[in-house]
Amino acid sequence: MARYRGNVEAIKGLVRETEVHRDVYIDEEVFQLEMEHVFANTWAYVGHDSQVAKPGDYYGTTIGTQPILMVRHTDNTVKVLHNRCPHKGTRITTESCGNTGKFFRCPYHAWSFKTDGSLLAIPLKKGYENTGVEQSHAGRGMSAVKHVHNYRGFVFAKLNDSGPGFEEFFGDSLSSFDNMVDRSPAGRLEVAGGVLRYMHNCNWKMLVENQTDTCHPMVAHESSAGTAIEVWKNAPPGSKKPMAVEIYAPFMAPYEFFENMGIRVWPNGHGHTGVHHSIHSDYSAVPGYFEKMAAAHGEERAKAILGENRHNTVYFPNIMIKGPIQLIRVFKPIAANKTLVESWTFRLVDAPDLLLERTLMYNRLINAPTSVVGHDDLEMYERAQEGLHVDANQWVNLQRLYDPSELPDTTAVTNGTTEWQMRNQFRAWSKFMTMSM
Amino acid sequence: MNAPTDQQLIDFVIRETRLIDQHRFEEWLDLFAEDGFYWMPLEWGQTDPRLTTSLMYEDKLLLKIRVERLKGNRTFSQKPKSRCHHVLQTPQVDSRNEAANEYVTWTPMHYVETRLDQQDLYAAWATHTLAVIDGALKIKLKRVDIVNCDAAFGNIQLFM
Numbered sequence: 001m002a003r004y005r006g007n008v009e010a011i012k013g014l015v016r017e018t019e020v021h022r023d024v025y026i027d028e029e030v031f032q033l034e035m036e037h038v039f040a041n042t043w044a045y046v047g048h049d050s051q052v053a054k055p056g057d058y059y060g061t062t063i064g065t066q067p068i069l070m071v072r073h074t075d076n077t078v079k080v081l082h083n084r085c086p087h088k089g090t091r092i093t094t095e096s097c098g099n100t101g102k103f104f105r106c107p108y109h110a111w112s113f114k115t116d117g118s119l120l121a122i123p124l125k126k127g128y129e130n131t132g133v134e135q136s137h138a139g140r141g142m143s144a145v146k147h148v149h150n151y152r153g154f155v156f157a158k159l160n161d162s163g164p165g166f167e168e169f170f171g172d173s174l175s176s177f178d179n180m181v182d183r184s185p186a187g188r189l190e191v192a193g194g195v196l197r198y199m200h201n202c203n204w205k206m207l208v209e210n211q212t213d214t215c216h217p218m219v220a221h222e223s224s225a226g227t228a229i230e231v232w233k234n235a236p237p238g239s240k241k242p243m244a245v246e247i248y249a250p251f252m253a254p255y256e257f258f259e260n261m262g263i264r265v266w267p268n269g270h271g272h273t274g275v276h277h278s279i280h281s282d283y284s285a286v287p288g289y290f291e292k293m294a295a296a297h298g299e300e301r302a303k304a305i306l307g308e309n310r311h312n313t314v315y316f317p318n319i320m321i322k323g324p325i326q327l328i329r330v331f332k333p334i335a336a337n338k339t340l341v342e343s344w345t346f347r348l349v350d351a352p353d354l355l356l357e358r359t360l361m362y363n364r365l366i367n368a369p370t371s372v373v374g375h376d377d378l379e380m381y382e383r384a385q386e387g388l389h390v391d392a393n394q395w396v397n398l399q400r401l402y403d404p405s406e407l408p409d410t411t412a413v414t415n416g417t418t419e420w421q422m423r424n425q426f427r428a429w430s431k432f433m434t435m436s437m
Numbered sequence: 438m439n440a441p442t443d444q445q446l447i448d449f450v451i452r453e454t455r456l457i458d459q460h461r462f463e464e465w466l467d468l469f470a471e472d473g474f475y476w477m478p479l480e481w482g483q484t485d486p487r488l489t490t491s492l493m494y495e496d497k498l499l500l501k502i503r504v505e506r507l508k509g510n511r512t513f514s515q516k517p518k519s520r521c522h523h524v525l526q527t528p529q530v531d532s533r534n535e536a537a538n539e540y541v542t543w544t545p546m547h548y549v550e551t552r553l554d555q556q557d558l559y560a561a562w563a564t565h566t567l568a569v570i571d572g573a574l575k576i577k578l579k580r581v582d583i584v585n586c587d588a589a590f591g592n593i594q595l596f597m
Binding site for chain 1: 477479480487488489490491492493494498499501502503505506509511512513514515587588589590591592593594
């Protein structure tokens with residue numbers, strides 16, 4: 001029985017000022033509507049253009065649950081296409097990434113398409129003479145996604161015509177992407193190191209909320225970060241603190257540290273932790289890096305870029321980036337209770353290898369299915385996915401540091417332990433969920 | 438022990454996984470050389486642990502953190518604790534280099550990890566690079582290649 005489809009009031013009723021109804025996490029109908037609305041009215045992350053460096057390079061992925069692909073067209077622009085043959089529906093990409101040459105050729109009946117999706121050829125074409133195939137969906141080739149934007153290498157797409165334009169949707173929040181890219185002396189990033197894929201039996205939004213949840217590290221991660229600190233205490237005096245301990249230890253910083261780091265919220269559900277400092281502020285300097293940055297940007301500008309140590313920047317609906325670590329996490333929804341987390345890393349072009357080494361160490365210590373930090377996070381999400389079935393209380397609380405004068409869709413900097421960014425996300429959720437209903 | 442026999446190498450590898458299955462993690466950790474590593478590649482045929490991501494690439498300090506964490510009272514993902522079970526093919530001695538004090542074995546295995554109602558099966562190959570240090574065999578490198586190393590996994594909490 002449909003309770004939410006076509007019922008804007010019921011959807012809006014799921015999000016209150018300071019709490020959300022559990023159906024946003026556990027209800028399959030709400031999940032299906034998210035796929036049709038939230039993931040179609042917003043600019044979803046597709047991939048990085050270094051994944052498709054040469055014409056014919058392709059990469060298959062999803063927006064929400066929709067199979068899509070991104071491909072470097074012959075004119076060197078990046079196209080985003082729906083990933084099915086218009087004939088029988090066969091997925092077009094043979095592997096998750098590769099090079100298709102000048103055209104895609106469906107492995108089922110050899111229909112072929114240019115890399116902008118337009119139909120190139122159909123074998124034994126006379127069989128379609130006078131059938132009107134030109135007017136059919138199939139005859140027009142692979143459907144291209146019309147709204148595509150490449151921002152400094154990061155490719156986004158919006159499936160619906162409704163919803164804001166790229167600049168309006170992101171606004172000042174793009175400064176976090178800028179900082180990540182500016183950290184390269186060449187002003188360029190390249191996907192590097194390989195992607196960690198981690199399956200979570202929980203709703204995708206739990207992961208998104210966790211990215212700006214600064215009251216959990218010292219609790220949930222005491223067993224990993226706290227143990228790292230304890231074990232390191234037994235090191236011989238004078239030992240150089242290893243990179244791994246530098247990465248783990250700040251998770252145990254006290255509440256005060258997180259309060260003072262600050263949170264900034266932006267319109268449309270974007271926001272970040274670490275306005276003034278972050279857990280990434282005190283890593284050891286990498287020899288030779290600052291010199292390269294100063295040569296490329298000038299000393300003052302280089303200091304400004306490297307002095308910005310934002311912690312997690314969340315872009316609505318489902319990605320998080322870490323500028324100082326050069327990392328993007330994509331929370332891919334699969335079902336109301338299932339999410340695939342992909343953690344991608346980048347090389348700062350022209351920077352010393354040691355930076356990439358640290359990035360990869362961070363990724364495997366924190367984001368891998370073998371990560372002791374990830375283990376405790378996932379345990380919390382899965383317990384919540386289960387606990388939300390309690391009928392006696394059907395609401396999730398997001399009230400920390402709530403102020404009734406708090407405006408929706410505004411830019412503000414506030415205490416680093418606020419749950420304002422979570423409220424911000426749900427206000428955006430409500431807006432984009434109902435925008436085209 | 439000067440140069441280990443093939444049988445001593447094989448016995449060592451078999452005992453190593455037994456210690457894991459029996460949760461004798463402190464004794465297990467003692468099998469590693471001070472500069473030993475445990476490596477679980479992410480990529481099929483991976484050659485570089487530094488500039489290519491791995492599932493695990495841990496020195497003895499990081500392994501000790503894991504072992505200590507498993508004992509902790511606030512280790513929530515281990516309440517209740519995971520259990521595991523190895524089935525090994527007989528380890529094959531791939532190379533013996535007595536001059537360099539380096540011995541390499543190769544062991545196909547199935548590994549089961551369980552927690553609550555969940556049971557996960559992994560197929561993998563373990564490559565042990567061993568050396569004789571102070572008269573005893575020690576692990577310089579244990580490399581575990583999971584057959585589907587690039588698949589999306591849920592939690593893998595113990596040691597393969």
